[in-house]
Amino acid sequence: MATKTLTNDDFAKMDISQLQEQLGTSAEGLSHDEAAKRLTQYGTNTIQHGKRQSQLLSFLKNFTSMMAILLWVSGFIAMFAGMVELGIAIWAVNLINGCFSFWQEHAAQKATDSLRKMLPTFVQVTRDGKDMQINADDLVPGDVFAIQAGNAIPADARLTEVSSMQVDESALTGESVPTSKRSTYNHGEGQFAEKNIVYAGTVVTSGTATAIALSTGMQTEFGKIASLTQNEKQTASPLQQELNRLTRQLSLIAIMIGVVFFVLAIFFVHYPVAKSFIFALGMIVAFIPEGLLPTVTLSLAQGTQRMAKKHALLKQLNSVETLGETTVICSDKTGTLTQNQMTINNVWLPTRTYAVTGTGYVNNGHIQFGSKDFDATQDADLSRLLQIALLNNDTQVQAPATSQDTPKILGTPTEAALDILTAKAGLDKATVAKEMPRLAELPFDSDRKRMTTIHPTADGGRVIYTKGALDGMLSISDQILDGGNVRAMTEADRNEINHANEMYAAQGLRALAFAYREVGADSSTLPQDNKAISIDAAERHMIFVGLTIMADPPRPEIYDAVKKCHRANIRIIMVTGDSALTAKSVAVKIGLTSDKVRVITGDELNQMSDDQLREAVKGEVIFARVAPEHKFRIVSTCQANGDIVASTGDGVNDAPALKKADIGIAMGVTGTDVAKDAADMILTDDNFASIVAAIEEGRTVYSNLQKFLLYILNSNVPEAAPSVIFLFTRGLVPLPLTVMQILTVDLGTDMLPALGLGAEQSEPGIMDQPPRPRTAHLLNKSIIWKAFGLYGLVASVISTVAYFFVNKMNGWPGIALASNGDIYREATTMTLAAIVFCQIAAAINCRTQISSVFSIGIFSNHRIWWGIAFEVLLLACLIYIPFLQGLFNTAPLGVSEWIFLVVIPIPLFLLEELRKYLVRQHHAKQ
Template identity: 40%
Template sequence: MPPAEVDGREPPTELFRHLRSTPAGLRSREAARRLTVYGPNELARRRGRRWPRQLLAQFTQPLAVLLMIAAGLAWAGHAPALAVAVVAVIVLNAAFAFVQERQAERAVEALAAYLPDSARVMRDGVLIEAPARDLVPGDVMQVDEGDRICADARLVDGSVAIDLSALNGESVPAVRTADAELAPGPLLEARELIFSGTSCTAGQARAVVTHTGMRTEIGRIAALSQRGKVEPSPLERQVRRATWIIAAVAVLAGAAFLPIGVLAGLGWAAAITFAIGLIVANVPEGLLPTITLALAGGVRELARSGAVVKRLSAVETLGSTTVICTDKTGTLTENRMRVTRVWVAGEDRDAAGAAADRPGRELVRAAALCTTAHLAGDGTPGDTGDPTELALLRLAADAGVPVHAADRDAARTALYAFDPRTKRMSIAAGGHLFSKGAPESVVPLCATILGGTRADVAAAVDRYAAQGLRVLAIARRSSVPAGGRETAEAQLTLLGLVAMADPPRAAVPAAVAAAHRAGITVHVITGDYGPTAAQIAAQVGIGAANRRVITGAELEHMGDADLDRLLGDHQEVVFARSSPEGKLRVCEALRAEGHIVAMTGDGVNDAPALRRADIGVAMGRTGTDVACEAATMVLTDDNFATIVRAVEAGRRVYDNVRKFVLYIFAHAVPEVVPFLIFAISGGAVPLPLTVLQILAIDLGTETLPALALGRERAEPGLMDRPPRSPRSGVIDRRLLVRAWGLLGVTSALLVTAGFFWVLWRAGWHPGAVLPAEVEAKAATMTFAGIVACQIGTAMASRTDYAALRTIGVFSNRLLLGGIAFEIVFAAALIYVPAFQPVFGTAALGAAELAFLAPFPVLVWGVDEIYRARLRGRRPGPKGPNGSARGGARGVE
């Protein structure tokens, strides 16, 4: 049987026969031959696209194409400085996107870092140190405490405790032994197998290698991580679609109105100028840099609150989240074991009252003495040692009977280390023996049980286990007889039981409740046991009273239709003992239903699902490098509550993107109308606006206020509404009606009135020839009128439905600064003599400025009335029980 087909769970004699090996290992010549056949023991990288093609793709994105058009028009309009600035924006955005795409390819490199450089193997009957990449199936390797395992193998001698958290998410080491009884089930639960990428925390053993390289479990995960590709975010898809439409409309409008201008009596030169102006007026040159900078602002804000986002568009995707699939350990919980209950003197006690009497104090002290861990500040700068032992030391400190590491170690006369086979450890100190371990290991050795019977102990153990608690039995012997460990660990007295758990984080229940109010479904997907995961889910409010718990084995046998039905009824589910394939399958099933999925994880096994999810969320403190590389967002505090804060920030960013898109689009109408007047009149009306003035508006006065709108505070009720549908666009019919039909038309009427008022005061009538300075002043009035209307539009755009007073008229200081800048910028173009011939402007007098003064208030007032009417027809936000669940069906 080829090694690739070896299961690994066969008896050692049969396995050696299949692998054509022996307990003495392989000969060097045979190992070299197998290395040629099976290849090096390393993870293969998927061949990526050639980077020039990747980089070139960034310049063919629709927004980049639009900016190229704008740059070309700016150059044609004799504005080389503006053209260079636009090209710089194109290059910077392309470089940023290119770097982000290349970053995803580093996930497999991080997986490779989990393999050690060397291993101890038997070659030619001698134990040698060999490069890990040279291991082949059939090699016999030795595993000692502290070793990183570099291949999948079957134990043939000894027993070890293995930290499998990188593969299965469990925080407690698993016992692996050579003489374990063979039983069917998932490979990761096989008690005789060890796996590449894990580490040995205790014991010593020898194992025969069964799989190497990409055939290992970690290799399988690497292959899953490489499957598929990163898909564009909802914002990227919507903006790409909208910008192609805008580009088509702009070009078609320019091309269509070119012959109209000629037929209307314009010369070809004037008609071409008109067409270029129409195109420039329709192209939102500032849209791409404004969206990029607004998302970058969201990234910085999230980083300050504990969430590092690796891709700009992910900020908006977070706001679209409809389902959060969360891990348990470290995300919902503190990732710190804590004693919660004790059984002593025949009674069940809370941890706070554990040492209320002498039996309790003896129990707590004995548990703390039987440790080798160190608390922070007690001989070490941080907590070191087994999480369970740290919990016992914290219990003693909180109970007022602290055990200091230096005193404990000095008094210890013997140490019987934790034995994975017996599941207990013991120490001798002060003439006494103290033991702790699994109840099924310690209780049978006890001749006396303080305060109860064996039936009482069994009932307490069952009760704690049903609550998802980990139980330890603590025992003592008043003397330490000679004769070794087996003799010493006998005739013990049971002092009591200690039950501990990894408690929920304090902020998580409120965060889960906030997610529910926002219409977000929360599923738990963990490698831990079902009862423990279900108990934590109940404590934080995930799932109903009859919550479903689906094990990895049940999920594996569940058909796609059954899984779709399970996830389709919007009930929150706990998936326990999940495998990488199971986690990935749940993610893909949810996405197939139209959900936007945020998936958390910290282990190597989480990498495929993190990469496949719309938002992969890795744990920064406890997460592996693999998970962090595969994820889109990394939590620096490993806290579920930070995910909900990120969702809120994402919703606000999305709303703010709509706000500045509204602001930018609203100016298209007053920019286009002057050219229509010029064309329809056949040149009888002077050109009300120049192309260079439009570019000065789109890339000058417009930019800072638009950026400031990207930092606007959230409207009331942001997290009390269901997630928006992924099918709803940033640019929808209501936004266009408001931008073009309300704000745009209002601004166009005011601007046109200002233009003709200046001409009327100068004595103009159709066909009249006026001095060039009068035409320049009229065009300047159009330019200044658009800037004045921009101020009103900016204030109106700050809210989508709510009245401006609800967020504060002067609360956005960045916007006030942006408005001040655009006034100064426009004044410079109008009044600085050096700019007047370049931009075709002329100084305005007091009368013109007085005419312009009401424009901002009029524009804002019209929109305020419109929003007040909308609020009158719109129902208020729904409560926790009224929000739509399953955001794929939500509405904006």
């Protein structure tokens, strides 16, 4: 291969044989061995994202925030005042907190990167003469591959066969009008204008083609442009903005409190300035939410990983918050609410119906059937319908690579069902396709809802085969095949056909119509050049043949998922291209709506004003026979009503609605590359139940953030209470807790249990609550009251009692409270230990907001208990290791003190369980 010295224009001018020789390939594609060699030579077919901030700069930024600078200055002042140990400790806090933040961000980035790897794009290639599906990352120059409407072009490539293809090249050219493509050379005007060349990063909007890859990865034109723009900028999500606001607010409050206490210490207690500053610094440190932002980031990352295990891949961590706010889901029917496993159970022909029995299945790359269900040769009409079903069909079956693998259907479930139908009738697809090869194709699109193929006939003429939705097929048919004879279609025929369709639709079944037209060799009604045949020229004066009736059963798990949504006050609006009767039947069957639901068709929607539509979407409604373009208007209208909308989609035309929705959800199995690129979330199983699971997880993540916030804030009150007591007794009660000991709580004992709360499972009843309003704040009145007025106040009382408990055991009130020495150190140690044991109870209590902790399993969160074990071990080290005793002003505790401490969490836990029980009873009465 000598591709590097040749331009795309050079490749465009070559004939196919020259091109194949130049690229070392053939119509049968590369061999597996050659593809492997080229993958090593050229690397993976990926576009490298912009350079991230260097690890060093990313590390250093964690030490330059407002609070970090405050702590650097405070440590310096402490050293200057002669308290070197305290200054070093404060700087150590800064260092450890910065390192912790960096580690958290790094862990979150790794989680995000791992999720990106779980979003592969596939491409259908020909290797060793066989069609197969591979990861687009493994595409190499010289590969022969197929592309169709909805695909993102995976590489710069030369087109060899083209059928009605148009490509959106706006990503490269900025031109929004799709460009028509052909297999012959025509340069056109401007850059990227070769008509037979397609470029990586562009999108197929219609048609199909076969192409040969010219360049991949960073060697593509798109890759070259990407290499020039390496800086990625991310905007803060609403949640990040709120957290930044919250951090600033708490920091400012802490500083203001510190200033007030600094002034009072000087003028009220008559402390020296240096000691007053250290005293105020203790108050500031007590109110700083250390580790809030990085811990939140990691919590979001853990949430996305849990969602991934439930088949919902989030492309951005920020989308987690929006999931918890979702109030409306605009959902497709086929494949999302249903299994997308079409099975044909009837073939309807004028005056007769064939029941199709038995189960077809895919085995070793071929469609198998147990017994021939009917003999198509005995019925000319049936034979014609089966021939259309077989030839007007792009679905293929990829044989498994190994005996452990399963065959893969390359195509749609509907066409796979047609393949199974024809196999049941004894037809061999390869044989029939060889006898009647495809001369031209007019691909399916969502506007006409039809697909047409053209084939040769034995007499030198051509036959046009069309399949599609019934309403569109009747509009182009003016004749009907009846008993092997063609006659004019009457109004009675149309009524009979529509009646049959409505009868099946009412049962939740789907009809697919078939028609044909034969054109003689000398006919002037169709251009002789097959590639020049237009839709209007082909799809007219058709002969209607019949219907296949197929069932797509609801997913088994959809019933519970729908019930969850109803309990959670999340409305589901079905938006489908299926008939009104079929849509309503399925919706009622799965409990989505009542039998009184309003069904609005696409035609009706076009006639509705915006105000009428706004009223309609507020109630029970289904949209049927709508085009994907209608979704954008439906989503926009719901948003105009104040709803937070999640919308599903899989096609090219779904992309605008997916981008418009608050959460765009693309199908990972059947979705096009365009839909996946536009979406915020991708379902790896195309299952509606996975959407509901993701919403539940989104609510859980937000709830866990509030639990984490409650936990870290509630210790602020008992940390500040000793200073308040010292201040208001004008120093008569020596400071029950030193600054070093406050740092111990904030930095050491609190951190791991707080992280454990970020990984808490869903609380029972979380889907029985209405969606969280977008105006809701992370730090709400309930958290403030519980943190400062309940948990914090109780812990303050207990820690203060613990301080006086030690003094009582050592002769107080008969003697004055010790302000230094062993008794004082033991008393401050007891205060510190009491706060830690109050935090043990808080960690357990914070696991649920209303439900009993027993309902989720008191030992189910191992991270919480490992965190508790760590803080008790750390406390023991501070109390009994001599070096740490001197550093943190601690002293050993006796048996009676430990009994006092161990008992603390038990009544706190039981009292909180009682409070939650009373709250649940109150809610139940309401």
